[in-house]
Amino acid sequence: MTSLVDLSLLEMSAALRAGEISSRELTLACLEQIERLEPLLHAFLTLNPEKALARADAADGSLNAWRKEPDRPLQALLGIPIAVKDVLCVADIRCTCGSRILDNFVPPYNATVVERLLAAGVVILGKTNTDEFAMGSSTENSAYGVTRNPWDFDRVPGGSSGGSAAAVASCLVPAALGTDTGGSVRQPASFCGVTGIKPTYGRVSRYGLVAYGSSLDVIGVIARSAAEVVLLFTLMAGHDPLDATTVDLPVPEIRLSQQAGHEAPERAMQGLRIGVPQEYFISGIQPEVDAAVRQAISVLESLGAEVRQVSLPHTEYALPVYYLIAPAEASANLARYDGIRYGPRQPAAEIWDVFRRTRGDKFGPEVKRRIMLGTYALSAGYYDAYYGQAQKVRTLIKRDFESVFQYVDVVAAPVAPTTAFRIGEHGDDPLSMYLEDVFTLPANLAGVPGLAFPVGFDSHGLPVGMQLMSSHFREDILFQVAHAFQQVTDWHLQRPPLKPDTTQLPGIDRH
């Protein structure tokens, strides 16, 4: 029997409207799934069962009233449980950012994306694990312990939105919010075999997002298919007077065909030009990743898309550019954590010692590393050589995309050079960890949208992800292509072999 938690978001919504299930039943089913699997996964930092059930009951009230008057409009996601990455403010629920420096912080207001989704009727079950302040590619930098990959508990789920990706992959929730500064939605989506969007920079309001790299940060969505991701994306996107970096452009209605068979996907691929950038298919890449992504591109080609070789010549410079610009912005953004207005305070007689001790003791190693790197890159005498030069090379990376998108509609590439790596594999070698981000950083530097989705498995049974990128504000094409692919393939329907009785697996370090 299919359990409620295995249903797609669309099926959940239909069943709720039809009165076949209640939001309370659905919420309880998710909470039971969390209770069973959370000891293995550690996807959540804070759970919110009482408030979630109260919201679910309210949703059931609205659903019952609506069924008596079905001509009235109904909230798009009424009664649907979701999770939120713990860098986004949800009023009156602890927000740690995976850091000890915010271990007791309770935001007094909602992020705009949270506000919009609550207005659409969602039930927030809790806050998901993340690398500290979203700085990392594995969740190993969380001060509260690593999240485990549902496909292999010895491996990382990716990061920084690893808690959200693991929660969605193991059906703890049908959808979750993530953020993507250098790949933090796409890479965990890839490692966990789920679908995730990094929208165009400026498309989604960041009011209520704890800032990391302000010229790069974007809020995205992770779910099990493009057709589900698009529902949340459409509700979240659009101008917000509370975030001056949001762009005042209409959000297009993205219609994805629900028909099965080849006809609809073939229509969607009509005239579509896909660029395959040679710089993303390099010798260091895991051969099974290369093969699965090429196979996926040929599936799109067989549906009628035209495939062209393209070049994004400055791709190799994205990594050093990112690891100067993002830490520089982080060093400014994280200056606010001083132990005065929120968070714990390390006592000292002198105020400057309060700052130094609170920050030195409560920030984790990766956060301190990036703050120092950014401080150095911005400091007198080094600014031009590091930060200034990085900003100029960023222009070259952006121009690469602009010129390619004159000839193709989307660019298709691997999300990461490998599948999920082992916990501890990168040890205390930050540079080797940074190299995991090599294929996701360019989209953030150029501000273009990217969508990651599963396209196969390696020989260890770990998911392989492909990403599609398009020009600014053309998320609609990404969804159309990914949805067409998911109509003719079933990679996105594969679930990790999680069984309640696997909680007795030997060798699992439980939290």
Add this chain to the structure above:
Amino acid sequence: MLLTLEEVEHIAELACLRLMEAEKERYREQLSAILDYATRLQTLDTAGIPPTSSVLPAHSVLRPDEPRPGLSLEKLLLNAPEAKDAQFRVPLVLD
């Protein structure tokens, strides 16, 4: 190595971070390796290339200056490590 221990201490002071001795040596090694990797950017000729600080067209965003309700004082002080008389309490700044 690109960085000296004194430079690491100087950066930590600028960033207002108290570091343990072992941390200083580790950061010296790791930051040096990262900065060394970044020197490849110097090989690119960027003469005449403008810097990108934001991918969006730069423009000032203005809104009407109208009063609207904010959060209550009580809520704002809820997260304060120390508060007194509706204010944040801090150690002595000036004698």
